[in-house]
Amino acid sequence: MTLEIAxxxxxxxxxxxxxxxxxxxxxxLIWGIMDLINFAYGEYLMWSMYLTFFLWxxxxxxxxxxxxxxxxxLFGAGVLTYRSVIRPVLRGPIFAQILSTFGLLVLxxxxxxxxxxPDDRQAQSALATSVVVLGGLRxxxxxxVAFAGSLVATTALFAFLAYTKTGKALRALAQDREAALALxxxxxxxxxxxxxxxxxxxxxxxxxxxxxxxxxxxxGDVFLLxxxxxxxxxxxxxxxxxxxxxxxxxxxxxxxxxxTMPKVKLALVYLVFVGVLFMRPKxxxxx
Amino acid sequence: xxxxLLVALAIVALAVISGxxxxxxxxxxxxxxxxxxxxxxxxxxxxxxxxEFGADLINGGVKAEGSGLLGAGWNGIPSLGGAKLKLVxxxxxxxxxxxxxxxxxxxxxxxxxxxxxxxxxxxTVAIAPVIERYRIPHTTISTxxxxxxxxxxxxxxxxxxxxQGGEVLFQYLDWIGQQGKKWNKLGxxxxxxxxxxxxxxxxxxxxxxxxxxxxxxxxxxxxQANMDSEILKLKSAGIDVxxxxxxxxxxxxxxxxxxxxxxxxxxxxxxxxxxxDPKFYEAVGDDANFGSKRQxxxxxxxxxxxxxxxxxxxxxxxxxxxxxDNSVRYITMIQVLADAMNRAKSVxxxxxxxALVATDLKAEQVLLVHGVKFDAxxxxxxxxxxxxxxxxxxxxxxxxxxAAVTKPVWPIPAWSTx
Numbered sequence: 116m117t118l119e120i121a122x123x124x125x126x127x128x129x130x131x132x133x134x135x136x137x138x139x140x141x142x143x144l145i146w147g148i149m150d151l152i153n154f155a156y157g158e159y160l161m162w163s164m165y166l167t168f169f170l171w172x173x174x175x176x177x178x179x180x181x182x183x184x185x186x187x188x189l190f191g192a193g194v195l196t197y198r199s200v201i202r203p204v205l206r207g208p209i210f211a212q213i214l215s216t217f218g219l220l221v222l223x224x225x226x227x228x229x230x231x232x233p234d235d236r237q238a239q240s241a242l243a244t245s246v247v248v249l250g251g252l253r254x255x256x257x258x259x260v261a262f263a264g265s266l267v268a269t270t271a272l273f274a275f276l277a278y279t280k281t282g283k284a285l286r287a288l289a290q291d292r293e294a295a296l297a298l299x300x301x302x303x304x305x306x307x308x309x310x311x312x313x314x315x316x317x318x319x320x321x322x323x324x325x326x327x328x329x330x331x332x333x334x335g336d337v338f339l340l341x342x343x344x345x346x347x348x349x350x351x352x353x354x355x356x357x358x359x360x361x362x363x364x365x366x367x368x369x370x371x372x373x374x375t376m377p378k379v380k381l382a383l384v385y386l387v388f389v390g391v392l393f394m395r396p397k398x399x400x401x402x
Numbered sequence: 403x404x405x406x407l408l409v410a411l412a413i414v415a416l417a418v419i420s421g422x423x424x425x426x427x428x429x430x431x432x433x434x435x436x437x438x439x440x441x442x443x444x445x446x447x448x449x450x451x452x453x454e455f456g457a458d459l460i461n462g463g464v465k466a467e468g469s470g471l472l473g474a475g476w477n478g479i480p481s482l483g484g485a486k487l488k489l490v491x492x493x494x495x496x497x498x499x500x501x502x503x504x505x506x507x508x509x510x511x512x513x514x515x516x517x518x519x520x521x522x523x524x525x526t527v528a529i530a531p532v533i534e535r536y537r538i539p540h541t542t543i544s545t546x547x548x549x550x551x552x553x554x555x556x557x558x559x560x561x562x563x564x565x566q567g568g569e570v571l572f573q574y575l576d577w578i579g580q581q582g583k584k585w586n587k588l589g590x591x592x593x594x595x596x597x598x599x600x601x602x603x604x605x606x607x608x609x610x611x612x613x614x615x616x617x618x619x620x621x622x623x624x625x626q627a628n629m630d631s632e633i634l635k636l637k638s639a640g641i642d643v644x645x646x647x648x649x650x651x652x653x654x655x656x657x658x659x660x661x662x663x664x665x666x667x668x669x670x671x672x673x674x675x676x677x678x679d680p681k682f683y684e685a686v687g688d689d690a691n692f693g694s695k696r697q698x699x700x701x702x703x704x705x706x707x708x709x710x711x712x713x714x715x716x717x718x719x720x721x722x723x724x725x726x727d728n729s730v731r732y733i734t735m736i737q738v739l740a741d742a743m744n745r746a747k748s749v750x751x752x753x754x755x756x757a758l759v760a761t762d763l764k765a766e767q768v769l770l771v772h773g774v775k776f777d778a779x780x781x782x783x784x785x786x787x788x789x790x791x792x793x794x795x796x797x798x799x800x801x802x803x804x805a806a807v808t809k810p811v812w813p814i815p816a817w818s819t820x
Contacts, residue, residue, distance in 0.1 A: 372631030
């Protein structure tokens with residue numbers, strides 16, 4: 116194992132981790148604000164990937180350029196989901212909430228299965244096949260753009276939460292719901308917004324990964340499971356921690372797999388996950 | 403009862419009995435289980451086109467008289483009064499569970515006289531007990547060794563098994579060595595279901611028997627977005643003869659990752675799979691070039707089988723694509739079942755099974771490079787393969803020399819020069 120190979124594996128891991136981080140951010144946002152895990156999150160990602168694929172196949176739009184479209188459409192889907200499915204169960208027991216997002220998972224996954232069949236489909240992108248070489252380290256154009264897009268999207272979300280009035284209200288709601296209500300913050304609209312933002316992140320991630328990843332009705336799991344690990348690693352509800360968690364997961368996955376055996380890379384991811392939870396139950400950056 | 407009535411009754415009875423004995427079925431149903439959707443839809447489509455073409459050959463729709471091919475000049479199954487083959491397809495979706503359910507549904511609803519499939523070894527492993535339970539004569543081309551080790555009476559492997567498919571790799575490496583070309587380390591990269599694991603085991607056994615050590619074996623699971631660590635591992639170990647078993651989507655990610663990480667071994671050898679699927683070529687374009695694969699058919703074998711080109715031309719006219727390893731094997735499986743039914747003079751499953759056991763088709767009678775004759779376990783003792791290298795996005799036979807249409811490019815050129 117040369118140093119070059121090890122360094123390459125770290126770079127590859129960071130690229131992969133950037134995307135996992137973006138998926139994790141969406142999960143983390145809902146968790147942080149509503150104390151709710153959205154098990155169907157991977158399915159929104161999958162639907163976004165299908166949207167990108169059909170925009171490419173039907174209209175010839177380069178996958179990366181579908182980002183604004185998938186973001187807007189998935190934002191709408193998130194708001195709709197909140198209003199139709201989530202709001203009615205918010206007052207119910209925690210099991211009702213968990214089961215409702217699980218039900219959504221089944222509905223979204225098998226609707227896609229019914230409509231699109233389980234075929235693997237992939238948009239062809241010149242960007243994905245281009246290779247960028249920097250100081251002997253190599254990344255594909257598709258990954259680099261996905262990584263950069265991930266960072267931009269997360270930074271934008273960060274800025275929104277930190278500096279806008281609505282963002283601050285969202286954070287207030289996350290910190291103390293009762294106090295926020297006392298201050299006149301209306302939770303319903305903000306919850307809808309949070310759902311929209313969260314699924315819009317899935318929309319962005321779906322378009323970004325489509326240039327180098329195929330889509331089928333089960334593809335959500337491929338990204339969601341590592342993303343859950345990233346959320347737990349970064350601290351539940353901590354949006355910035357989720358990105359950092361994603362990067363750690365990416366590096367553990369690729370570098371760990373390269374240094375040991377690739378077959379055990381997911382086991383390594385979950386080993387780190389369990390280890391961190393054992394030592395810091397709130398996650399690395401949890402408060 | 404008066405005498406006249408007795409005679410009349412006897413005549414009616416005779417008519418009924420002879421009617422049941424002599425009535426010939428107008429058509430014979432064959433169930434075909436293939437992955438029409440799922441991770442290998444391009445592959446399933448090729449299998450379907452092959453089966454349909456084969457059935458049309460038997461039914462008299464493909465003109466190939468005088469070719470010596472089994473079924474040429476037939477107009478349905480001759481001994482069954484010209485009964486036509488009717489195919490009913492079932493979609494395995496590439497999943498063992500779905501495949502098993504579909505096999506059961508097919509057998510119980512359309513009551514086929516024979517079945518074939520399911521392409522994916524993992525799916526065939528799952529459906530084999532079902533067809534055995536219902537005693538349906540079944541032909542397959544799945545390579546997993548274990549399929550014929552379990553004593554199934556109704557399962558027949560028409561294609562090569564993992565060992566026969568791997569054998570040609572070592573013959574090729576010997577020949578390459580005789581040409582003065584060098585290589586150092588043999589490694590394996592394979593998906594971790596039946597096809598990948600069985601082939602990797604077979605290659606490992608055969609290598610060991612020849613005193614060659616497998617320097618590295620990298621199994622992987624198909625459902626993942628990133629294969630960098632797999633390729634980096636092979637690259638850092640200096641593997642320059644790579645044996646790869648992949649299905650289409652993972653095959654695409656692997657080839658793209660090879661380019662990205664600048665990993666070009668001297669030889670990539672596969673047992674088919676991703677590199678038989680048109681979708682692989684659509685996705686990776688010229689990056690598909692220079693990979694090598696086990697090949698079971700070539701229209702360029704025309705010096706020994708002049709009819710092959712004409713048959714391929716007809717196939718291409720109908721389907722817009724050449725016959726490939728998948729379509730050719732499904733054509734052959736139809737021929738094998740039709741031949742057995744013809745000799746059995748029956749559509750009764752035990753009779754067909756018996757006839758299948760006695761199958762003896764010469765290579766000249768089928769489109770495959772090898773004939774069909776089963777051993778006690780129902781493996782095809784005549785199974786053998788050639789080596790094709792993908793050049794200009796087409797498989798071109800490079801080994802054995804007597805069948806070769808071009809010289810192999812060895813080693814595979816570095817990515818920086820492509």
